[in-house]
Amino acid sequence: MASGTASRSEDEESLAGQKRSASQVLGTIPKRRSSSRFIKRKKFDDELVESSLAKSSSRAKGPSGVEPGRCSGSEPSSSEKKKVSKSVSAPVTPSLVPNPSLPKRMKKSKQPLQVTKDLGRWKPADDLLLINAVLQTNDLTSVHLGVKFSCRFTLREIQERWYALLYDPVISKLACQAMRQLHPEAITAIQSKVLFSKAEEQLLSKVGSTSQPTLDTFQGLLHKHPETFYPARTAKALQVYWQLMKQYYLLDDQTVQPLPKGDQVLNFSDAEDMIDDSKLKDVRDDVLEHELTVADRRQKREIRQLEQELHKWQVLVDSITGMSSPDFDNQTLAVLRGRMVRYLMRSREITLGRATKDNQIDVDLALEGPAWKISRKQGVIKLKNNGDFFIANEGRRPIYVDGRPVLGATKWKLSNNSVVEIASLRFVFLINQDLIALIKAEAAKIPQQ
Secondary structure, eight states: OHHHHHHHHHHHHHHHHHHHHHHHHHHTSSOOOOOSSSSOOOOOHHHHHHHHHHHHHHHHHOSSSOOGGGSTTOOOOHHHHHHHHHHHHHHHSOOOSOOTHHHHHHHHHHHHHHHHHHTSSOOHHHHHHHHHHHHHHOOHHHHHHHOOOSSOOOHHHHHHHHHHHHHOHHHHHHHHHHHHTSOHHHHHHHHTTOOOOHHHHHHHHTSOSSSOOOHHHHHHHHHHOTTTSOTTOOHHHHHHHHHHHHHTTOSTTOOOOOOOSSSSOOOHHHHHHHSOHHHHOOOOOHHHHHHHHHHHHHHHHHHHHHHHHHHHHHHHHHHHHOOOOTTOOTTOOEEEEOSSOEEEEOSSEEEEEOOOSSOOOSEEGGGTSOOTTSOTTOEEEEEOTTSOEEEEEOSSSOEEETTEEEOTTOEEEEOTTEEEEETTEEEEEEEOHHHHHHHHHHHHHHHHO
């Protein structure tokens, strides 16, 4: 009995040890490793599937070959079984049957790409211009010769595009959608470039070449024949096209000179070939050329001196006669008169300088002469309340007033007949004395009231 009890206790201890080892192995499976970090990264679906497969395989095999179903206390709960079964069943049953709708979707997505690839050079503006030009002339050859598209198209390309717009539903639909998205100003600009039809040219050719038609004449043509002219035509466009027809002798009362009779018409290249170059060479006379050069310099120097002294004589004549200059009117405060142009000062402050695209000023000195040395904003002329004029220099080069230099960031008083010189350009500053007197009188009355 003692030996039987000892063997039983040994068997029980061995079974208990096996159960402990199996429970230790299988008991750790449902537990998940947790990180000590505050933010935990979520596992993706493939990672969950791999971990579940690994757990199920280890659970099926076991460390000592013992089946997990026979061990008591080692079976996982029903919720864990459901999770494992779901994760395992997802990758085990993949859909090997191909989806028939997939290639259809791919084909549908590829079709517009091929169409847009074919329509790369043709823009919506070109399509609209082509349609309007063909409706006006009914001739693709005339459209190819007379219409200026965004890029150069051959006659064959224009024909293929026109036939595609007519008979290809995909291209015509895409072109119509693109033309509807054009800006109204772009559509107006395209309509102004449409070619003239033969009926329009016949009506314009009836206007006499000796007459001098005005815009009202062409506006009357538009009102009389609205069905003939294109809806976007204006009187100005008809006048410009009539002048072009007159230049090329296309009016009804004009006659073109007949070509010379003969088989061969002499052109410029033929006439150039007939010229003998040896007859065109002259003997160079160095003495004569030197005398002509000296005489030319002398005459230019005299002309330059007379131009520089002209304003001085004009100032003397004005001061002696005492007559007001005809440049003034009721709104002109002063006049800055140069050799070529005159600038009227009709506000209390004007800016002088050189106008550019980004800089707009009141007085553009480039109209007088070479102004590349003048700053874009050279100076400011301002009228004070007491009736005095001052000029302030805001440029890099000095301004000379009656020979005195006015440097940058300084100002000087201008009087009547003052000579203002800016970068070799000279001007005479004339003041409207009558208007300035009225301004002074009004300024004197304001404090009394």
